[in-house]
Amino acid sequence: MRTTRPPRIACKRESLVITVFDGEEAIYTFDHAGRFCSAWAGYRLYRRALDGRVIRKHTDRSGRHPRRHRSFLEDEARATITDAAAGAASAALDALRDGTAEIVWSLPGDPDPNRATQFLEAAARFDAAAADADALRYASVYAPVPILPPDRYRSLVVQVTEGCHWNRCTFCSFYRARPFRIKPLDEFASHLGAIRAFFGQGLTLRRGAFLGDANALLLPAGDLMPRMDLLARALPDQAGDLAAFIDVFTGYRRDHRDLATLRARGLRRIYLGLESGDDELLEFLNKPQSAEEAIGLAHTARDAGMAVGIIVMAGIGGDAFWHRHVEATLAAIRAMELGAGDLLYVSAFAAPQSGPYAERAVAAGVKPLTEDEVWDQMDELVSGSKAALGPGARVARYDIEEFIY
């Protein structure tokens, strides 16, 4: 690789970051096992999923609303960026050996050239062929992970259950092809062992653990506790900071004592898919919950010492539900009295052309919103909720299209 200035090698507690200066700057990030994770190159951001896909992203701010462009790379482009990352690591290794590299050391202790060399050697070996082999290993450890909340993208997923036990909300296709099942204890123990072996030193990049998939918390406490014990033994660095989705329609039956017990075992935050505060829209979506149940569950969780993450959707229910959806959703958020540590995510809904949602919408004469209208509604929900949130609660946009694990 032709460089116009020696590379910078940043050895961080959780990752290795290499900056190369080849005309324009490019930055590559790896976990401590050498796995290529992300790159900033040519004014584009690339992120590699553990399943081997690479997404490329940039934002166009020239229009009325910012437009995010994201695409998954074809095989050749995927191999090119992965090999470029491995090449950057190789060039950084040469520079480390000949003493020209700039080293930034933020691991505990004094800078350790041997450790930096190990990180760089592992990253230099992670070329396109190694990445493909790694993706195959990943597929033997996990069922596909279709979604996580944005603040949990770097969590370690542990699949206590697989799928969603309801799986009939019209707008949701995350788990359609996957029957719901609870992993038996011995299988869960093997799953944890396989996770440890797969990530290796790369575990340092993972903050806390996420109990997958859609509703692991429907397990009674008596079934969850032994699984949490196994998790604490297998992955102690992650087990103290747990999070999970909870479905409102079974979750609202959990009482304060039950949730306080889970909190004491490390469950710090639960995420509720409120979607809308309008019960009629929820019925239209075939989501079997009411706003009142969601409000009750949020209060119970907060009283039990947990933080909550609430997810609502902008644009869902099209033109017919627009105003009542916004009003009822903001009213539900106000009634939840969210405070310090709580999060509200507003996710843009892209109406599908076919499937259960589209069929129901056509039958009811519900027209989908345009992309700009969805953004307008998102602005209404974001600005309206700012006034509805208590001190320390935050609202953010949630782009589910760009999720990768």
Ligand code: SF4
């Ligand atoms: S409960 Fe959640 S995961 Fe299950 S179908 Fe509905 S939206 Fe999807």
